[in-house]
Amino acid sequence: MRTLDAIGQRLDELxxxxxxxxxxxxxxxLGEEVLEHWVIARDMTPTDDEREGFRLxxxxxxxxxxxxxxxxxxxxxxxLAFHYNLLTTQPDHxxxxxxxxxMGLVANHLYLFVRGKMEVEELGDFCCASxxxxxxxxxxxxxx
Numbered sequence: 001m002r003t004l005d006a007i008g009q010r011l012d013e014l015x016x017x018x019x020x021x022x023x024x025x026x027x028x029x030l031g032e033e034v035l036e037h038w039v040i041a042r043d044m045t046p047t048d049d050e051r052e053g054f055r056l057x058x059x060x061x062x063x064x065x066x067x068x069x070x071x072x073x074x075x076x077x078x079x080l081a082f083h084y085n086l087l088t089t090q091p092d093h094x095x096x097x098x099x100x101x102x103m104g105l106v107a108n109h110l111y112l113f114v115r116g117k118m119e120v121e122e123l124g125d126f127c128c129a130s131x132x133x134x135x136x137x138x139x140x141x142x143x144x
Contacts, residue, residue, distance in 0.1 A: 004115055007033055011108045019100040024087040027107040028056060031080050034114045035059035038070075041118055054081045073113045080106050 002010070007030055014023065032055055036046040039062055051057035060077040064070040083103035087096060 015104050019097040023100050024084045027103045028084045032056050034111050038063045038114050076110045
């Protein structure tokens with residue numbers, strides 16, 4: 001499994017890559033890896049189960065167990081699965097490139113949310129806003 005930094009770097013690389021038939025699968029796999037990090041950080045073994053045909057959604061469900069604020073990224077996971085379905089069932093659609101770009105943005109959003117949540121437990125209490133992280137940074141700057 002890649003580190004979170006490596007996942008972030010790969011997402012950055014893919015954002016500059018041309019659309020291809022392999023992108024949806026890679027974005028989905030990166031989303032799963034991000035959630036695996038979250039589940040492992042909570043001292044659980046990542047599930048191999050699926051929800052609604054996606055391991056990503058089962059990992060989200062597992063990661064949200066006893067932590068309602070993690071549900072802030074549920075729709076992000078569902079949107080990632082939605083774009084995967086769009087791109088794999090209609091690869092030649094005129095909007096395929098735009099859909100691929102959107103899937104990349106959604107995968108990156110999931111990465112940023114989980115990475116932030118691992119730094120600040122309260123992230124998600126304000127939807128997916130970074131308010132707790134900003135407050136932490138503002139407090140440090142005030143002290144300097």
